Amino acid sequence: xxxxxxxxxxxxxxxxxxxxxxxxxxxxxxxxxxxxxxxxxxxxxxxxxxxxxxxxxxxxxxxxxxxxxxxxxxxxxxxxxxxxxxxxxxxxxxxxxxxxxxxxxxxxxxxxxxxxxxxxxxxxxxxxxxxxxxxxxxxxxxxxxxxxxxxxxxxxxxxxxxxxxxxxxxxxxxxxxxxxxxxxxxxxxxxxxxxxxxxxxxxxxxxxxxxxxxxxxxxxxxxxxxxxxxxxxxxxxxxxxxxxxxxxxxxxxxxxxxxxxxxxxxxxxxxxxxxxxxxxxxxxxxxxxxxxxxxxxxxxxxxxxxxxxxxxxxxxxxxxxxxxxxxxxxxxxxxxxxxxxxxxxxxxxxxxxxxxxxxxxxxxxxxxxxxxxxxxxxxxxxxxxxxxxxxxxxxxxxxxxxxxxxxxxxxxxxxx
Numbered sequence: 001x002x003x004x005x006x007x008x009x010x011x012x013x014x015x016x017x018x019x020x021x022x023x024x025x026x027x028x029x030x031x032x033x034x035x036x037x038x039x040x041x042x043x044x045x046x047x048x049x050x051x052x053x054x055x056x057x058x059x060x061x062x063x064x065x066x067x068x069x070x071x072x073x074x075x076x077x078x079x080x081x082x083x084x085x086x087x088x089x090x091x092x093x094x095x096x097x098x099x100x101x102x103x104x105x106x107x108x109x110x111x112x113x114x115x116x117x118x119x120x121x122x123x124x125x126x127x128x129x130x131x132x133x134x135x136x137x138x139x140x141x142x143x144x145x146x147x148x149x150x151x152x153x154x155x156x157x158x159x160x161x162x163x164x165x166x167x168x169x170x171x172x173x174x175x176x177x178x179x180x181x182x183x184x185x186x187x188x189x190x191x192x193x194x195x196x197x198x199x200x201x202x203x204x205x206x207x208x209x210x211x212x213x214x215x216x217x218x219x220x221x222x223x224x225x226x227x228x229x230x231x232x233x234x235x236x237x238x239x240x241x242x243x244x245x246x247x248x249x250x251x252x253x254x255x256x257x258x259x260x261x262x263x264x265x266x267x268x269x270x271x272x273x274x275x276x277x278x279x280x281x282x283x284x285x286x287x288x289x290x291x292x293x294x295x296x297x298x299x300x301x302x303x304x305x306x307x308x309x310x311x312x313x314x315x316x317x318x319x320x321x322x323x324x325x326x327x328x329x330x331x332x333x334x335x336x337x338x339x340x341x342x343x344x345x346x347x348x349x350x351x352x353x354x355x356x357x358x359x360x361x362x363x364x365x366x367x368x369x370x371x372x373x374x375x376x377x378x379x380x381x382x383x384x385x386x387x388x389x390x391x392x393x394x395x396x397x398x399x400x401x402x403x404x405x406x407x408x409x410x411x412x413x414x415x416x
Contacts, residue, residue: 024348025370065261078296098295110268121255122150124265127283129154133162190219196239197227202336230259260301314387330412351379362400
């Protein structure tokens with residue numbers, strides 16, 4: 001009798017989860033329901049019989065556009081006109097007029113010839129980077145060490161599906177990037193993959209200097225702007241627009257799921273690049289397209305934010321207001337140049353416990369960020385203040401943090 005019959009497969013899955021628990025990084029999904037028109041207020045369901053009012057401090061709906069009445073109206077109108085799902089992949093009946101309009105709008109936003117909408121930002125990165133080795137045999141991809149998991153997955157796919165090398169450069173380190181570019185064969189196709197805003201450390205890449213190196217060593221550039229589109233630049237085109245660099249970046253990748261308050265991802269590039277990805281990337285070809293109502297809502301959101309610089313200004317003012325409070329109180333946060341405010345804890349167990357205390361005792365929801373999202377020992381609470389977080393809400397948060405910081409014996413830095 002084969003001994004294989006004695007394998008208890010469930011033990012392996014339990015052991016895998018137990019390992020995560022033992023490190024203090026087991027993830028708990030908070031059951032919440034947002035309130036239309038009342039962002040950042042929501043209802044929390046700690047169990048099946050209880051509900052409590054909370055304030056959300058960690059939403060990626062950075063500008064509250066998921067609650068914008070114009071966007072809601074566009075979604076409802078599209079459902080009334082076209083129904084729910086798209087009915088297929090983009091190639092088989094899933095390209096609706098809403099998708100076509102949205103891609104035209106996104107291409108114009110980024111001053112590119114064309115855009116291609118996919119089902120998520122993750123898919124956009126994975127599908128686009130993953131197909132590059134088919135298009136460019138012998139490609140060498142130079143990847144920032146802090147790039148998002150979706151970019152890493154895409155590069156790994158490129159290595160599996162074609163002749164492709166990956167060379168990782170130190171985060172935002174131009175000297176290290178140039179050394180690696182210089183060491184690469186001059187005749188090999190090259191692509192530099194990086195982000196504009198790094199969402200966990202709140203820093204911004206030296207985009208212009210990276211483009212200079214790309215020009216010097218004849219490399220393509222690929223930038224992930226998911227945490228910047230809608231929020232930076234005159235029309236919300238991201239950091240590249242803000243700094244006048246859109247023409248210098250070959251492929252701009254963005255999301256519809258953060259500042260635009262919907263779901264979906266996209267790339268914007270010249271016609272040849274976009275058409276090649278459309279024709280060869282399996283992550284695009286074999287996936288049902290986003291619903292027409294989602295495309296309609298995203299289209300409306302992009303249009304609204306193009307002509308609403310005051311929303312971006314208010315957002316930056318609120319982020320700076322929270323940073324000023326943290327600075328004055330001596331909380332150890334990353335005082336970066338973006339809208340993201342990471343409060344450093346440095347211990348996975350305490351990070352989770354502080355998050356629990358804030359929501360259970362004060363009705364304040366901020367999710368703990370642990371490994372593998374960030375390196376071990378750098379656990380943090382990641383605050384994302386929106387234009388709708390009032391001074392009163394910030395005062396309430398500061399009072400709560402004062403109490404939990406003492407309760408968990410955490411240190412402060414010298415107050416500014």
